[in-house]
Structure formats: C-alpha cells, structure tokens
Amino acid sequence: MWKLAGKATFPRRQAAPKVVSFSFDVGNGPVELNVHSATPLNDDQWHRVVAERNVKEAVLQLDQTYRVSRSAPTQGHTRLELFSQLYVGAAGGQRGFLGCIRGLRMNGITLDLEDRAKVTPGVKPGCQGHCTSYGMYCRNGGKCVEKYNGYLCDCSKTAYDGPFCTKDIGGFFEAGTLVRYSLAPEPVSTSRESRLQSHQLWPQEVNLTREELSMSFSTSNSPAVLLYVSAKTQDYLALLLRHNGSLQVRYNLGGLREPFAIDVDQRNLANGQPHSINMSRVNRSITIQVQSSLADTHAPK
Structure with missing residues (x-):
C-alpha cells in the first residue's frame, strides 16, 4: 500500500482547471481516477489532495469534498516496486506545476520540501506569496490578492479605488443636492x-x-x-x-x-x-x- 497527501495552491492563469487526476500502472494496465471540482482550482487558495492505492482499492480525494474510488482487480500485480526517483512538481516531458506545495507526506513520512527547494534551481523555500511582503500597501481595508507574477489590491468592499485603495471616490453633498x-x-x-x-x-x-x-x-x-x-x-x-x-x-x-x-x-x-x-x-x-x-x-x- 502507498498513500500520498499534501496541500497545493495554484496562481491565477487564463485556464480554469477543475480536475485532479491520479494515474498508475502496477502491471495490470494504466488506471486513472479523476475528481471534478465545482469551482476552478487556480483560485490562490489551499487545496488538499489525498491519493491512496492498496490491495483493495484506489482512492482520490480533494478538499474532503470530492472523492472517487475504484476497486482493485481480482488478479494481477498488487505491489509497486519503488526503486526509481520521486519527482515532485513535474516529470520527464510533462508540463511542470506552477504554485506552492506544502505538507507533502508519502506512506506516513513527511517530505522536507524546504531543504530541497534551497538547492533546486527554480524552486524557492516557503509559500508565503507576495501578499506576505506587500499586503501592507493595500490601504483602507483593501484585500491583497495573489497574482501569477505579483499581487493586486481588491478595493471592491471599500470606499476607495486605485492600485492601493488610496483614491477617495466618495462625494460631499450639500443640502438639497443629489446625483x-x-x-x-x-x-x-x-x-x-x-x-x-x-x-x-x-x-x-x-x-x-x-x-x-x-x-x-x-x-x-x-x-x-x-x-x-x-x-x-x-x-x-x-x-x-x-x-x-x-x-x-x-x-x-x-x-x-x-x-x-x-x-x-x-x-x-x-x-x-x-x-x-x-x-x-x-x-x-x-x-x-x-x-x-x-x-x-x-x-x-
């Protein structure tokens, strides 16, 4: 049996992915499980994914809300010989992951992504995002929103506008006036x-x-x-x-x-x-x- 669990967040991009896939082949042919989210997953929020395969079934779960399972075949191989390397974020010839991954556990063992990130080109330790450093610039109740390569200030629930919610968009009404x-x-x-x-x-x-x-x-x-x-x-x-x-x-x-x-x-x-x-x-x-x-x-x- 092996089990993989972790949390990931995806930056906003033009595409709106709503499907998480779990595929494997232990000698009985390729098997793929898919869970479909009702909302896009590239929403800059954390999502928890759990993938498990044992002698009875294979299970894929997303955010404790979406779950799909498939029974194991009655005949054939049950073991997956793990002698090769484990790749996180990409595999040979495939498009790589863009975002944050944390809390990664495999068969009960927590994998230290931070130490590996320090010595891996293109991977940075920590998942704080731009808002951790620059969120203070969103003023007057503006909300910092992570973007693909930066951040923006959401002023929609404030009485201000502008890049940092500092532009007053109100008006002073004298008696008897209206808009x-x-x-x-x-x-x-x-x-x-x-x-x-x-x-x-x-x-x-x-x-x-x-x-x-x-x-x-x-x-x-x-x-x-x-x-x-x-x-x-x-x-x-x-x-x-x-x-x-x-x-x-x-x-x-x-x-x-x-x-x-x-x-x-x-x-x-x-x-x-x-x-x-x-x-x-x-x-x-x-x-x-x-x-x-x-x-x-x-x-x-």
Missing part, C-alpha cells in the same frame, strides 16, 4: 446639465428582482434620504435617516396599499461618524447590516 443614475435608457439630450447629473448604468431597460448595495456615509444632519430607487410604476425603495437619526428602509414592490417600513437601527447615526451599510434584496426579502448590527426582514405577502 442621479439612470437604470434604463433615456432620450438623447444635448443639455449639459442633464449630461452632468445623469449617468446610465445599464444599456437597456431592466426589471430588477434583487439588489446588492454597500456604502459608507457620515453626516450630522437628519432627516435625510441616503438612497432612492423608483420604477415607472408606484414601486420604489428608499434608504433614509429619520428625525432622530435612526436608519429606516421603506419600499413598495407591488400589491401593497401602504409602503412597508423597516426600522433597521434605533441608534442615532447622524452623529458625524462614518457608518457602513450592506443591503441585499431578493424579491420581498431584505437583509441589512450596519457595522455589526444585522436585521433580516420579510415584507408582508
């Missing part, structure tokens, strides 16, 4: 004011049944409307601060005589401090998160 985005195409206008105030988000008219919204705000004045989305009908969705500074969501998505209101947070959020909001709507179900406060609410049928 308008068009969710459906409008007639072409030559008005300079219209071009400055209206920004089209989708190339064609859409009928949205769900939204994902995240934003940060800071104000010392209430009441105030933070966000308002309306349709050609009487349907709308509004995110606002009440007179006491508490956060409320109001909406009417059809069939309701009166708008439905959700009191999300009773604290005074108009206190001049920054607050973050994450809101998700699927049909009439809405989830709102304000900092560490979570509220789940369903509208009446």
Whole structure:
C-alpha cells in the first residue's frame, strides 16, 4: 500500500482547471481516477489532495469534498516496486506545476520540501506569496490578492479605488443636492446639465428582482434620504435617516396599499461618524447590516 497527501495552491492563469487526476500502472494496465471540482482550482487558495492505492482499492480525494474510488482487480500485480526517483512538481516531458506545495507526506513520512527547494534551481523555500511582503500597501481595508507574477489590491468592499485603495471616490453633498443614475435608457439630450447629473448604468431597460448595495456615509444632519430607487410604476425603495437619526428602509414592490417600513437601527447615526451599510434584496426579502448590527426582514405577502 502507498498513500500520498499534501496541500497545493495554484496562481491565477487564463485556464480554469477543475480536475485532479491520479494515474498508475502496477502491471495490470494504466488506471486513472479523476475528481471534478465545482469551482476552478487556480483560485490562490489551499487545496488538499489525498491519493491512496492498496490491495483493495484506489482512492482520490480533494478538499474532503470530492472523492472517487475504484476497486482493485481480482488478479494481477498488487505491489509497486519503488526503486526509481520521486519527482515532485513535474516529470520527464510533462508540463511542470506552477504554485506552492506544502505538507507533502508519502506512506506516513513527511517530505522536507524546504531543504530541497534551497538547492533546486527554480524552486524557492516557503509559500508565503507576495501578499506576505506587500499586503501592507493595500490601504483602507483593501484585500491583497495573489497574482501569477505579483499581487493586486481588491478595493471592491471599500470606499476607495486605485492600485492601493488610496483614491477617495466618495462625494460631499450639500443640502438639497443629489446625483442621479439612470437604470434604463433615456432620450438623447444635448443639455449639459442633464449630461452632468445623469449617468446610465445599464444599456437597456431592466426589471430588477434583487439588489446588492454597500456604502459608507457620515453626516450630522437628519432627516435625510441616503438612497432612492423608483420604477415607472408606484414601486420604489428608499434608504433614509429619520428625525432622530435612526436608519429606516421603506419600499413598495407591488400589491401593497401602504409602503412597508423597516426600522433597521434605533441608534442615532447622524452623529458625524462614518457608518457602513450592506443591503441585499431578493424579491420581498431584505437583509441589512450596519457595522455589526444585522436585521433580516420579510415584507408582508
């Protein structure tokens, strides 16, 4: 019996591999086992692979989620005479592995890849990646993401943009001002004011049944409307601060005589401090998160 186990991480490339193969030949002809992942494996995350062959069966397992096995033939060879060298990362004439491998064990013995990496050209000890050294440059909550030959800062969940999430992309609103985005195409206008105030988000008219919204705000004045989305009908969705500074969501998505209101947070959020909001709507179900406060609410049928 022999057993091979280890963890590997793959850098992002154009291809999206989702299959891990385990092949061997002990004299009965070549045998190949394949496990298929639901998501690409070159996602810069660690994946655990266990391959085992014994007198009863051969097993291949990926991430303790995907598993495939095959029974051993009743006749034929059962032993694999291991007199040659063990190659890790490549074999003769095959395309080599690009990424990190750690925790490699064979038949219960842990193989020291770090010492071999120190004396092997093209192989470096350790699997820290670029983010270990340069992740500090991603500012304001930006997330460092490993790339094929470097890294980037993911600013999607911050109020900043730019290579290092340092470019402020917010706006200061004076009382009575607003910025308008068009969710459906409008007639072409030559008005300079219209071009400055209206920004089209989708190339064609859409009928949205769900939204994902995240934003940060800071104000010392209430009441105030933070966000308002309306349709050609009487349907709308509004995110606002009440007179006491508490956060409320109001909406009417059809069939309701009166708008439905959700009191999300009773604290005074108009206190001049920054607050973050994450809101998700699927049909009439809405989830709102304000900092560490979570509220789940369903509208009446």
